[in-house]
Amino acid sequence: MASRYKDKDAGVVLSFGGQWISWTHTAVAYAAFLSALIVGSALHYKKIVQNEWYGYPEEWFPSVSATIGDRYPERSIFMIFIAITSGPRFALVGLWYLLTAKPGHTLPKAIAMSGVIRTLTCGGWTYITSTDDHDWHDILMISYIVFTIPWTTGCLALSPPNAKAIKYRKYLAGSFFGTLVPLVYFFIQHKVHRVAGAYTIYAFFEWALILFDVAFDAVTALDFETFEVVVKDVKGASKGVNTSSVPTAVLEKEKEKATAGVFAAGFHLGDALDIAADVYHGFVFWSILTSLGVVIWYFPLWHMGISGYEALVMSTVSPALLGIKPLRTLVVKNQRIAHLLSLAGLLAYLVKGPVPRLFTVGFGVWMGCLAWAATLYSDAVHPAKLEARILAWTAGLLMSSVAKFAWYTNNPIWPIMHAENGGWNGTGLVLAILAVLRFTRRAPLQSGGAGEKGGSPLLAACGIGGLFFGLHSLLSDTSTMILWVWDGYPIRGPVSNVHAYYTIAAMTGGLLLGVFRPALVTTWTAFGVASLGATVLTLYQQWFGYYGGLTLAAYLMAISIPLISNAAKKNPGTTFGLGFFIYNLLVLFHVWVVAYAFVPGGPLVREHTDWIMITMMLLIGAGVFDVISQSASAKKASSRRRAAATGHRKYHVGALGVLNVLFLCANFLRFPTNDYKPYHADEKLFTAGIWTIHFSLDNDMWSSEYRMRDLIKEMEVDVIGLLESDLQRIIMGNRDTTQFLAEDLGMYVDYGPGPNKHTWGAALLSKFPIVNSTHHLLPSPVGELAPAIHATLDIYGTLVDCFVFHSGQEEDPEDRRLQSEYLAKLMGSTNRPSFLLSYLVTKPLEGNYNTYVSDVSGMHDVDPSDWDRWCEYILFKGLRRTGYARVSRSTITDTELQVAKFIVPRSQEESEIAWNAGEELRNRQVHENEVPPGWRFPAMFRGEGVRNHRYHVFDEPRYFG
Template identity: 70%
Template sequence: MAPKLKDGDVVLAFSGKWVSWIHTIAAYCAFISALIVGVSLHYHKIVQNEHYGYPDEWFPSVSATIGDRYPERSFFMLFIAITSGPRFVLVGLWYLLTARPNSNLPKFVAYTGLFRTLTCGGWTYVTSTDDHDWHDIFMISYLVATLPWTIGCLALSPDNARAVKYRKYLAGAFFGTLIPLIYFFIQHKVHKVAGAYTIYAFFEWSLVLFDVAFDAVTALDFETFELVVKDVKGASKGNTKMLADSVLEKQKDKQVGQILSHRFFWSEAIDAAADVYHGFVFWSILTSLGVVVWFFPLWHMGISGYEIIIMTTVSPFLLSIKPVRSMVVKHLRLCHFLSLAGLLAYQVEDPVLRLFTVGFGVWMSCLSWAATCYTEAGYPIRLESKILAWTMGLLASSVVKFAFKTSNPIWPTSHASNGGLNGLGFILAVLAVMRSTRRGPTGGNDLNLQGRQEGSSVLAGLGIGGIFFGMHFLLADSSTMILWVWEGYPIKGPIAAPHGAFTIAAMGAGLLIGLFRDSLATGWTLYGVGCIGAALLTTRSNWTGYYGALATAVYLMAVSVPLIGSAARKNPATTFGFGFLVYNFMTLFHTWVVAYAFVPGGHLVRERTDWVVTATMILIGCGVFTAISSNPTTQRKRTVINPNARKQRSYYIYVLSALQLCSVAIAYLRFPTYDYVPYHKDEKILTAGIWTIHFSLDNDMWSSEYRMRDVIKELEIDVIGLLESDLQRITAGNRDTTQFLAEDLGMYVDYGPGPNKHTWGAALLSKFPIVNSTHHLTPSPVGELAPAIEATLDVYGEMIDVFVFHSGQEEDPEDRRLQSEYMSRIMGASPRPSILLSYLVTKPLEGNYNTYVSKESGMLDIDPTDWDRWCEYILYKGLKRIGYARVSRSTITDTEIQVGKFAIGEQVPQDEKVRNRNILEAEVPEGRRFPQMFRGEGVRGHFYHVLDDAPRYYA
């Protein structure tokens, strides 16, 4: 019954639809007036971008139009200010129209609408010139909030067929426009294609039109409202409660709709967040184990014995012993707390003791989670929550690594000095464990609990081994599969940022499939799709390979939910203990295919990543088979979802949505700027360096990328080759130091041959644009593969070739001979000035040195008199070399930094005596000198050494 209104004279009454119309007209006027004024007064300026101007670019982007220029900026701000009033009213009316008892979604959508309105004012009135950071923060917040606003409005739409139809069309057009928008922005920003920004601008303007039009549809719904202004007497304002006319409820046969219609409770949301963070801690500890184990064979150059620690994952085997199983089940909270030792390992300085501490954490973590799933197996709702925590924990780990440029800030290789947040991570982990384990085990400790399934525990264990390995192998970092398909410049495929968000989105989509479509996730059809995706990922590159990667990500996450659920209902010692044993075998297998030269029997699986991927899919197939056989399709189709399960799922979907929105924001923030400037632009100096970084672990087992960044910056290196740089494997933590260095130093990056090319890695970082690059696998019939990068750089307008090369080991002389001939040929084939940044394994003036430095290659040694070299060399041709220095490594790695300076565009001395004549530093202009801070004792253990403890300069 409608509330009674106070008597009084009606001053004004109008239909609610006019709120929508005023909002729409004012918003469009803001943008269109700015466009008209900008084109009229500053056309050539607003179509100009950092690469091209008129006539290549002939239509301005939104940001250029409404930016800092007067008076178009003033027109835009005026009408946007007018828009704000109707906008707030529109959000309020939408809430009143859609509010329902015990439903939280209308409130959430209303808060989102208010948030979007406020952030719109933020990026409108705080321009990038005023404060670039806050402008970006407001803009990102607005864009991120658009997704839940749009989806929420669609979900809450009243039963108005015309309005629903328009919303669907406009929402589809809006999100569909994002794909070409991103494509043409990358064409402009990365590939520097003339005219691409104009096409991008059209899609950007389309987004504005669709965004405003989507809200304009509310005019069809607000016809049910009449807004009345009355003049009434008395101090009371009357009953301010306003009720919408009756509208039909949404259909109740859709799971997502049922889930989102439940009343929201913060306590349950915190439970879900705590569970997911607990899962994140599990994956953080597990993924750190490979890194700390890997440290030891690196220094032993072969099997060290410490590799046995990887077997700590098989602790669930203890659950086969009834007294142990009973004790673990009764003290699950304590066991989970003990597993947090893996997070406290960063406090242990000694590498061996730190390794053992992490191993103990992994032992307790695997045991605790297996026991948790076992105890909850008879209670589907609680079991599902633990499975979601486990799987979403991996997704959260990928999001965190995406934010921290492939490093996990709570790993035991991190601390405060290298970006670690270990203390905060541990405190949150303690709180998460307290929250997620506050409800003790609900069942007995025997295998006859309700819900136990028949079927082979061995096959289930094979499936667990396959799915955990596949998730860790390919999904532990959002850029792993992107680097599998990377082929160099010009870029023809995805890049780590922003496309890592696509990988994370695919993971989230797969998780929803596993949650809502159990029969599809365990069906052979989707298994076939997963196999095809894995095959494309393994055999193809660029976008074709990445499409396979996305299909693989969807499948692995989808099938993980039912496979873990099926395994939990069987013998835990077999399913999880044997499963983690299989996981360990696969981890060694995927390491052996690269480390074959250093491990027994390694040559049997040399370069067989295809075998690894095939074995993974076969193992998962075993798990699918037993899951189907133990839970027939007819039974699964008859399953009725418990209302409590729907309610519980809603909170995990909220957490999943938050993680996905975070990944989108991170992708925006990490998008490359490509506005890099060399250190000595005015002097036209190129400073090149070579460094073997030993997989970014320093001598004390700390992650070394921060220290590397600092010394590279202080040495003012414009172009640097990094060797032993491929970290995209389980044993190296699925990391990529080049992402961190490139973004923090402002450099272009070529990762070199990808992780599936079976090398130890060669990477190139450059302040100068990389015009083209080719990846080489040089002849290596016996020993380890020797990677090389051949790149053409645009250096102050001159094309210069840079080669980065890592030769084979000393034990394989024939390999090194063949490699020297190969490199000599490709360097000699270059008609351009060239630089070789290399690891050659030869003495100066002897053996293969005379192949690298020869008439065929045309290359010269940067300093033929430097006799104290064995590994690293800098060679060059067609350039004027002006300086050379050797800088100590400190404790970062086992190899020094070598640096050479070259003057671009100056005549090269032809006479050898003139060319190699040393001059005093006093004769060298200031802008051509090496930094003074590395003289004497230097900084942080880095100082000039060997060459009379000073740089050398040449005439």
């Protein structure tokens, strides 16, 4: 088409409006997907609607992946059109940069780069289909979605003053991201719950994503009307000229509203790096703080009681020193040194001995709490700076939870981690040093702080104590509240590796609420709703209990902004020193309720998690009262802060967005594969094991999941009971070993009674589906609670009952007698084939042993001739036992792994024969050569074995004929 500016365009052979690039991209992209859908439906309809569970007519609409990636010729047609699309796509990104780039602005360059990467990853996931390489297809598709976020938000932020374009972008972006929620929901319904027809609904949302995504880019046609190619700005929009009839100020306000105002102040790379460093430093603080309990816990484990090292829990009270004015001035003026010294907590992984490692971590926590309290106190004179510091501290907690999810509830920079068990300690330390240097690169605003403000330092300290306990005990790991409400199979509530993002979303939403709507948070109504949420979480299970937990999570994050801000403006020696002391008392209370049998005064608080929750909320309420009592002055301050503080918020919002995306990426990679294959399916044989894992800390204070995984896999264990497995407390790091083992080994998992049931834990992992499970707390009038799991497994089509049980301690014989009677009746209540994986605390053939192995239970001992047992026992009935072995633990734990092999009866008659076989026949031992090769234990553990694991006591496995 000819140019309208002929006097200036002499020599131009061809020129056309820039909007045609957008229309060409839109038309060809839609043609690629829709042509594949039409051709695929015409030629291979029933094949492309078929999925791993269902086909036509249950599923009747194909997904995008099945349409474009599985069949010829639709796959080829799609790829041809996508190749054609790439040209207009790159041109679209280039024109957008030219339209929005302005001298001194970094954001247009960043958005252009994200657009280029987004285009490349689009080519990646469309040309590498899930059929070609499932992992790379998923990686590239996730990357595409990740880079769509900055592209979408950036286009909104950089939109020229065009009312129609801004409106369409808002609607399409909202539709795109809103579609992700039902998309994930129906994918879970299909993948996990195997609901017929769910994949068809998922497919509709997947196609909607494509339509919205392409339509969002199509809106550029309204902006590119200002361009004529080859490229000449014929209307001046790239210079900021308003070509709309709507005033520029109105349009800019509309744009600011669309982006929540977070981009209003522009974008500067240096400021973004500052916020990134601040958030990472906050992450380091939480990483060191949450590691303290784990390294302390090592010592009472081995002492079987108070060791004295528990005193280091008081390492957090160091801010009390800031109550001494000369020391306060010294620390405030030397914040960089204090923050750098706190990194000793990260260096601790290089210290081999448990005792010096504990003291190194304790020193890191001491300096970390001191440094952060001094920083907050110093910055309290500047509301915007203070808010930025608090956001970094709380976002650091969110980052810690994200990292722990990605590392299966371990933090990669904890001192119990190293390269051999998945640690990233060296990398984390280098980044931490760089973050501290940037975090402290500006001199303190003033050494005296903001001065004494109104209100009560004592009430503020109570608020800090309750707040930090709530954040640490409930939100430092995304699985904690989920396990509070877990009650077994069939699944009727959230599960950690599928629904944990809800916790992250609640934390993020709460933090944003505390920043943008502080007046809503600091009300008694909000406190009352949060208290109700705490009550529901404590008293109820399944989804209802979790909803209460999400309410509480959002409130804790939201109220952290006003509570910490209020505390920072008072004497830090009182607010943070006393606040952390109160927090420590709650931490000990938190342990006492379950460790009551080993600590002085323990029986007074036995099983009173409800008291803990009440105390926590009352303390937070005291802090809220102090904030509300100063509401008049706070309103004036907030009005001043609102204008001054928005500069940093866009970067914090961006950081929260990045953390959420990273979590979703980890969530996708951890999504259940449903690949549960027993080791000897052809022989209809399964191997069962029992192991007391000593809270997943080995003898040298390293996290032991990897070593446990290796032994369980090499011993070919299909069903295993794990005892001393509940790690969901501050003192144990809020961990969950079963997540890693279950996902890595391909097993179903029942965590057993949750952390609010006050036991040391009993868990079940199984290669076979868990049809049903119930949790039991056995009679324990004096000693520690005895947990049990009664699960029904579908083993090769036969329902088999499995019991996992941990008896009470030796010092309480009456408890153990009552427990033996309860469990004997429980095992006797089923006539199905059954086996028990247990910790009984009794000698073979004596005492309570004869209650467990009795006519009441119907159970038989796996090997009555094994006289060298005291704790671990395997019992069975209605099964054919073929082998039994004991495998030394090396330095993983304090208890060996015991395993037994069983054949599942093919019929009820065969089960009764096995059940009623005479004692002599049932226990007749045979040589290994007399059993088929598939029935034998691995030979690698004979003799010296591997990694100090070997068959011991008998020096070889035993077989029964």
